[in-house]
Amino acid sequence: SQKIEQNSEALNIQEGKTATLTCNYTNYSPAYLQWYRQDPGRGPVFLLLIRENEKEKRKERLKVTFDTTLKQSLFHITASQPADSATYLCAPPDRGSTLGRLYFGRGTQLTVWP
Amino acid sequence: EPEVTQTPSHQVTQMGQEVILRCVPISNHLYFYWYRQILGQKVEFLVSFYNNEISEKSEIFDDQFSVERPDGSNFTLKIRSTKLEDSAMYFCARGGNGNNEQFFGPGTRLTVL
Numbered sequence: 001s002q003k004i005e006q007n008s009e010a011l012n013i014q015e016g017k018t019a020t021l022t023c024n025y026t027n028y029s030p031a032y033l034q035w036y037r038q039d040p041g042r043g044p045v046f047l048l049l050i051r052e053n054e055k056e057k058r059k060e061r062l063k064v065t066f067d068t069t070l071k072q073s074l075f076h077i078t079a080s081q082p083a084d085s086a087t088y089l090c091a092p093p094d095r096g097s098t099l100g101r102l103y104f105g106r107g108t109q110l111t112v113w114p
Numbered sequence: 115e116p117e118v119t120q121t122p123s124h125q126v127t128q129m130g131q132e133v134i135l136r137c138v139p140i141s142n143h144l145y146f147y148w149y150r151q152i153l154g155q156k157v158e159f160l161v162s163f164y165n166n167e168i169s170e171k172s173e174i175f176d177d178q179f180s181v182e183r184p185d186g187s188n189f190t191l192k193i194r195s196t197k198l199e200d201s202a203m204y205f206c207a208r209g210g211n212g213n214n215e216q217f218f219g220p221g222t223r224l225t226v227l
Contacts, residue, residue: 032214043205043218044157093214094159100214101147101170104157 010109019077021108023090026071030092033073035064038087038107047088048075080112117217118206124223130195135222137189137206145209147216148181148191150174150202157205163189196226 013019023033032051036044050057050066050073057064063076077084087107093100121136137146148160161171166183180192193200203223207216 034215038157041203041221041223043203043207043221046210046215046217049215089157100209100216101159101162101172102149102157102216103159106156 009106010111012111012113013080015081015112015114017080019080019084019110019112021075021088021090021110023073023075023105024071025073025090025092028095029068029071030095033064033066033090033092034102035062035073035075036089036091036104038089044089044091044104077110080110082112082114085111118208118219120204120206120219120222122222123220124225126225126227127196129198129226133193133196133224135191135193135204135206135224137191137219138187139189139208143208146183146189147207147209149205149207149218151205151221152199152202160191160204193224196224198226200224201226 011019011021029052032049034049035047037047038044048057048059048062048064050064052066052068054066061078065074073090075088087109089107090105091102094103119138125133127133144165146163149157150160151157158174159172161175161181162169163181168181178194181190183189189206191204201224203221205221206219209216
């Protein structure tokens with residue numbers, strides 16, 4: 001199965017700054033990779049999907065990059081706000097999965113302070 | 115508005131008892147998934163369900179687990195004889211419209227005593 005490493009368990013930044021979260025994967029290169037947000041006691045919420053032939057994907061203040069050479073995806077939140085505080089999960093599909101079952105990393109807990 | 119709803123929100127049961135967790139999609143979809151998350155740990159895949167049949171299952175999904183879509187709408191996860199280590203949040207998710215993203219329900223917190 002896949003091994004996912006997210007840069008750190010916790011990231012604290014000041015409001016207005018850009019948060020950058022890292023996801024490194026090993027073992028195999030997925031055809032795509034997804035990012036989810038999870039708040040305490042809630043289910044993951046889909047944010048962005050990036051495919052292996054896409055270098056970058058944007059959605060409002062969010063940006064995801066995918067470097068298949070480095071086996072890494074970066075997730076950026078620009079102009080961060082306290083409401084962005086949550087755990088962010090990197091999730092490629094599991095190898096050989098026909099229905100795209102997801103393999104989640106432990107996530108990075110982001111705290112944006114005023 | 116959630117993509118799927120789940121009931122109950124919290125289930126407390128005694129070890130060895132059977133539990134049924136329910137997932138109700140808002141609209142018709144063919145792809146469904148169950149995941150679980152033990153407190154403080156990763157979200158883990160259990161099983162995927164396509165066109166009323168199990169498509170894939172993980173090593174966690176042993177003979178104690180089963181899934182059904184008994185009435186063509188509700189989607190259930192049954193644990194026949196619960197163990198203490200089954201205590202977790204259980205999330206139902208539906209697949210996207212061919213775009214691989216998954217939409218999760220609010221979860222059921224299962225506590226096995």
